[in-house]
Amino acid sequence: MPIITIKNLSKSFIYHKKAEGLRGSIKALFKREKLTKDAVKNISFSINKGEFVGFLGPNGAGKTTTLKMLSGILYPTHGSIIVGGHNPAKRESEFKKKISIVMGQKAQLWPSLPAIETFTLIQKMYELDENNYRNRLNELANLMDVEDILNVQVRKLSLGQRMKCELIASLLHNPKILFLDEPTIGLDIVSQKKIREFLKEYNQKFKTTIILTSHYMDDVQDLCKRLIIINDGQIGYDGSIKDIIEEYSKDKNIHVIFRNKILKRDLSKIGKVYNYEPYEAKISIPMEEANKKISLLINKFPVKDINIKDVTLEEIVEDIFKNK
Amino acid sequence: MNHIKKHLNLIIQSIKIQTMDKLEVALAFTFITLGIILQFTITIIFFKAIYLRSATIGGWDVNQVYILLGTYFIIQYISWSTYIRGFNKISRFIENGELDLYLSKPVNLKFFLSYRYIDPIFIIPQITVAIGLLFYGVSQTNADINILSYLFILACAFIIHFSLIVIISSINFFTIIRQVDHLHNTIFKLGQYPITIYKGFTRLVLSIIIPIAFIYSVPARAMVGDLSVKEILATIGITFIFYFISSLIWNLGLKRYESAHG
Numbered sequence: 116m117p118i119i120t121i122k123n124l125s126k127s128f129i130y131h132k133k134a135e136g137l138r139g140s141i142k143a144l145f146k147r148e149k150l151t152k153d154a155v156k157n158i159s160f161s162i163n164k165g166e167f168v169g170f171l172g173p174n175g176a177g178k179t180t181t182l183k184m185l186s187g188i189l190y191p192t193h194g195s196i197i198v199g200g201h202n203p204a205k206r207e208s209e210f211k212k213k214i215s216i217v218m219g220q221k222a223q224l225w226p227s228l229p230a231i232e233t234f235t236l237i238q239k240m241y242e243l244d245e246n247n248y249r250n251r252l253n254e255l256a257n258l259m260d261v262e263d264i265l266n267v268q269v270r271k272l273s274l275g276q277r278m279k280c281e282l283i284a285s286l287l288h289n290p291k292i293l294f295l296d297e298p299t300i301g302l303d304i305v306s307q308k309k310i311r312e313f314l315k316e317y318n319q320k321f322k323t324t325i326i327l328t329s330h331y332m333d334d335v336q337d338l339c340k341r342l343i344i345i346n347d348g349q350i351g352y353d354g355s356i357k358d359i360i361e362e363y364s365k366d367k368n369i370h371v372i373f374r375n376k377i378l379k380r381d382l383s384k385i386g387k388v389y390n391y392e393p394y395e396a397k398i399s400i401p402m403e404e405a406n407k408k409i410s411l412l413i414n415k416f417p418v419k420d421i422n423i424k425d426v427t428l429e430e431i432v433e434d435i436f437k438n439k
Numbered sequence: 440m441n442h443i444k445k446h447l448n449l450i451i452q453s454i455k456i457q458t459m460d461k462l463e464v465a466l467a468f469t470f471i472t473l474g475i476i477l478q479f480t481i482t483i484i485f486f487k488a489i490y491l492r493s494a495t496i497g498g499w500d501v502n503q504v505y506i507l508l509g510t511y512f513i514i515q516y517i518s519w520s521t522y523i524r525g526f527n528k529i530s531r532f533i534e535n536g537e538l539d540l541y542l543s544k545p546v547n548l549k550f551f552l553s554y555r556y557i558d559p560i561f562i563i564p565q566i567t568v569a570i571g572l573l574f575y576g577v578s579q580t581n582a583d584i585n586i587l588s589y590l591f592i593l594a595c596a597f598i599i600h601f602s603l604i605v606i607i608s609s610i611n612f613f614t615i616i617r618q619v620d621h622l623h624n625t626i627f628k629l630g631q632y633p634i635t636i637y638k639g640f641t642r643l644v645l646s647i648i649i650p651i652a653f654i655y656s657v658p659a660r661a662m663v664g665d666l667s668v669k670e671i672l673a674t675i676g677i678t679f680i681f682y683f684i685s686s687l688i689w690n691l692g693l694k695r696y697e698s699a700h701g
Contacts (some may be wrong), residue, residue, distance in 0.1 A: 128697055183539065186543050188541065188696075189697065206542065208545040209545075210543050214543070232456050232459065235452055240545065241450040
């Protein structure tokens with residue numbers, strides 16, 4: 116039974132175009148060109164309870180707009196959304212108690228006060244019973260390993276510690292659905308890893324449905340079984356990460372450096388040349404021909420160095436972004 | 440009932456948070472208090488100077504004007520320490536998308552913004568001086584004082600004032616001009632003078648379209664027992680109409696909210 120269902124969802128923004136310079140600004144006072152940007156174009160998908168879904172796309176692809184429609188922040192232009200049995204656009208309190216949204220670039224913690232003060236405000240906001248609130252806070256603080264910093268002014272915390280506290284603030288009311296928009300943005304590798312470990316453990320322990328957008332492929336690969344790729348407002352892929360890797364792993368990617376200049380047309384006999392310079396090339400070879408073609412490459416060409424690797428998720432996603 | 444309890448809990452927590460936050464800048468308290476005293480002194484000197492030349496202005500004697508000024512400052516200071524502080528942040532919240540976070544919370548945004556940024560520290564010297572001025576006027580006047588009527592009309596005045604602030608703040612949802620917050624600062628200043636000094640079209644505008652008269656002059660007249668039943672009913676009517684209009688515009692604005700893209 117899906118906990119999130121969206122059908123034929125679209126969102127358009129109206130904006131005005133202004134000519135360059137002061138003249139353009141004065142002209143725009145009287146006449147402005149009205150333009151429409153279709154941020155999300157007729158997308159449909161459903162997500163089951165407890166799923167951890169990676170939502171990927173380049174900047175401006177429509178992923179954040181979709182998350183905002185799912186969380187009731189934006190009204191859709193067309194289509195229907197059901198999240199936890201509610202229409203988010205109605206912005207009902209009961210709906211809002213079932214969800215939570217964390218935006219890596221927006222803070223809800225009061226910077227000049229310790230995080231615990233904001234947590235108390237959230238307790239009142241969600242009408243959490245004192246005992247439940249305390250237990251939940253202790254549990255989350257323990258999972259995040261932040262018991263010692265709850266009473267420290269937020270502005271004195273590191274970015275990683277702040278994000279941990281932001282996550283606690285978003286999870287205190289035990290939401291059924293969690294929307295994470297770039298939760299690890301700007302964090303160092305160690306902090307990113309800690310946040311990922313927490314999210315993994317949290318998802319397994321509480322069976323919360325989580326939708327994650329991130330530019331860091333490690334986040335998605337570590338945490339999500341399912342991937343939805345959105346590009347230019349449309350869905351480019353919706354399926355398991357395993358399937359997409361298998362699909363694209365039909366090829367081996369070879370990065371080769373030559374001692375002398377080589378012509379591209381000669382290299383094309385080996386495989387698909389997707390990146391070429393006279394002394395260097397990247398070639399894609401079907402898996403079943405890999406051994407034969409690599410031997411041929413080494414024997415026939417003045418190879419200085421060769422690097423053979425399987426295709427990464429990052430490359431797959433990049434390819435889908437480009438080919439859309 | 441549950442809603443009221445929830446908002447009361449949130450108000451108490453907001454006051455605690457803001458008190459702790461403001462205590463971080465204790466020195467500012469001294470300067471703000473000095474500023475308030477200076478503002479009062481200048482206003483009083485200004486009116487004293489005017490009343491040296493005339494016993495009444497627009498039918499109001501100096502003591503009635505003190506009651507009017509007391510009312511004006513009570514409304515100004517309470518609103519500036521509570522809801523105006525929150526609503527003035529809307530343009531910034533729209534600009535940087537911070538409103539997203541508020542919209543995802545299970546609270547009535549309009550009420551939550553009214554007390555989220557409450558200033559429990561600076562309001563103390565402000566309200567003390569304003570009430571002091573009001574009671575100075577009351578003690579000096581020969582008129583029959585009607586405190587109950589005053590409190591009732593003052594409550595209506597606050598609702599009209601709040602509604603106007605909501606309407607002005609809602610403009611932020613419909614236009615990219617982000618300076619609308621300064622509008623009310625200018626408009627409400629007109630209220631520190633008796634409404635009777637304005638004539639013709641200006642008076643009509645300040646009575647019906649932007650009912651400044653019902654916010655300041657009418658409560659002051661209620662205090663000195665100078666209000667007819669018809670005027671009380673008109674005040675109640677204006678209160679309902681403006682609250683209704685403000686809710687309509689606010690909800691329409693929230694529906695149009697497009698968030699900061701990214």
